[in-house]
Amino acid sequence: MVLAAVTLSGAAFAQTTPAAPEPDYTASVNVGAVTDYRYRGISQTRLKPALQGGADFAHKSGFYVGAWASSIRWIEDTGDIAPRTNIDGPVELDLYGGYKFSVGDFGIDLGVLRYEYISNNLQDAGGGGIFKNANTTEVYAAGTWGPATLKYSYALTNLFGNYNFATNENTKGSGYLDLSGTFDLGVWGLTLTPHVGHQWVNNLDVASYTDYSLTLGKDFGNGLSVSLAGVGTDADKSFYASPVNGKFMGKSGLVAGVKYTHSF
Structure with missing residues (x-):
């Protein structure tokens, strides 16, 4: 009877222990690699691997900021457009911030995203006049209900040059x-993420297209995760061909990735 009393007392104590308070903020950094950096279905690395990394900070009020970077090839590859030009832009740096909140069962995310292509001079490709500078700014709004998210991004600048x-x-x-x-x-901790998207390019119909993917993910815990995605597009094969080798950058394919995230 004494043992039972002690056990019941412990259970009662556990039930009345207050939950840990929500932290004022969360912060994390991440590093990773992919066999091909696809963005909106289009390869940014000429179907080659990329190194990537980022950092995120979020306040419990809903405000957040972050930065993410990846190696890329597509800007430098435009140097092969005749007449040949030395075009720089080996790194993409994304800077973003926004505000998340809930309305009933719906999660809302409003933000702005700046794509900064370090030292790029895309406007000089082909002797100039074909492209504008690659740096791009978008605003976005997303709504989440259950497992599904619908997001719309709107370009305030020329879209990727x-x-x-x-x-x-x-x-x-x-x-x-x-x-x-x-x-x-x-x-086994597996997740499945289907996706479909459509890119409208204003005043340039040939650049508009639909992309789709199906991603299998595995979280190993301790910040380590891997993924395998099947991706494809219906993009124009001439417009999205690499100037280097003529290969279609929106072709169907498999992309494997690994990422490590450390939270503070």
Whole structure:
């Protein structure tokens, strides 16, 4: 009876112990690698591997900021457009910030994203006049319900340097609609993420396309995760061909990735 009393007393104590308070902020850094850096279905690395890393900071109020970087090849590759030009831009740096909040069962995310292509001079490719500078700014709004997220991004600048030189029209106002969902498969910590998106490029119809992917993810715990994705697009094969070798950068393929995240 004494043992039972002690046990019941311990259970009562456990039930009345207050939960740990929510931290004022969360912060993390991450590093990783992929066999091909695909963005919106298009290879940024000429179907080659990329090194990537980033940092994120979020306050419990809902505000967040972050930075993420990746090696790329597509800007330098435009130097092969005749007449040949020395074009720089080996790194993509994304800077973003926003505010997340909930309305009932819906999660809302509003933010701004700046794509900074370090030291790029894309506007000089092919002797100039074909592209604008690659640096791009987008604002976005996303809504999440259950496992599904619908997101729309709107370009405040020319989109990744695209420009209709034939009509002298810019690509400001381009948009990208993205529908995705992440589902726990219930075995071995696996998740499945289907995705479909459509990129509208304002004043340049040939650059518009739809992309799709299906990603299998595995979280090993302690910050380590891996993924394997099947990706593809219906993009124009001539417009999205590499100037270096003529290969289609939106071709269907498999992309493997590994990432380590450390939280503070």
